Amino acid sequence: MRCIALVVAAGRGHRFGGEIPKQYLKLGGVAVLRHCLERFINHNRVGTACVVIHPDDRALYDEAVAGLDLPAPVHGGARRQDSVRLGLESLAERAPDHVLIHDAARPFIDDATIARTLDALAASPGAIAAVPVADTIKRAGPGDAIAGTVDRTGLWRAQTPQGFRYADILAAHRAAAGGAEMTDDAAVAEQAGLAVALVRGSEDNFKVTTMDDLARAERMLAASAGETRVGTGFDVHRLGKPQDHVILCGVRVPHDSGLIGHSDADVGLHALTDAILGALGIGDIGSFFPPSDDRWKGADSALFLRHAADQVRARGGRIVHLDVTLICERPKVGPHRQAMSKRIGDILGLDPSRVSVKATTTEELGFTGRREGIAAQAVATIRLPGG
């Protein structure tokens, strides 16, 4: 693998005074951490992303990354540089050529900054995103009186990602272990005598440190929200398979016969999959997963739903809300509704509050009324970037 992103999320600085570390706070309904992970794993020059977490944050991490295909997280250490070193050690077997080390609290890392950082690594053992200091810099004395004006010529503010040749930065961190505390990886590299280039970062690539930062991030997200799309889906499967359950919205529900279908015949997930594909306008479930293909025989329909969500993500979009209605006399859906919302949320990495599962009968009319089959209809609301 040529490049792996190492995302450092082990910090617990409760600078917001709250219980939840800032990298797990929601931004646009999605954890700050997930925003940066999606940028890296969707970048065509980054193989995967590995996250360093605090051991106490495992549940927060699992919720934040649900549905993403990532290697297991690594537990960090007492200081940031210890966490980075442990993260780097964990990549030994994968031995990437390059590693991009990134702060989990910088959710607006963009594709161009990632590309510039990687480009610079062709000529330099290290390269970091940074922005030149534009404001005049003052040094404060006692009582916050100005004690002097600092020459800002040549001053840059360091951001992340900070990219390095993997073997170099691992050796530099090992050499620095137990030594003085350093606030970024470039400092560790500098101490090891490695040349580190500055590449243009972005003012948008700021670190969410305060509540004001989080509010600014929310405003930026809203401004870049682009357009809202809505799609609908509908599906029916016939009852009559000799088995003692049906699979509805990913949940096994006891019933006197099963649903007949090529896959697991989950009408709920099929309707949702079509709703998402419909919002994107890219065909239907049958065009991606033809029933003539033996690969999908008996398949878990979570696969189809996840694929549809991947299509949203690949376009830089996100699912805002899903609403599915199951139409049947039996089984009773009510007792399973919560489990269904949660299961769909788990499959897609969505908060269950964004997944509505409802049910109705047809008053014993029609094929659903005669209990010959189960129908489902769904609506998906997604947001796609503007332009």
Ligand code: MG
């Ligand atoms: Mg179907």
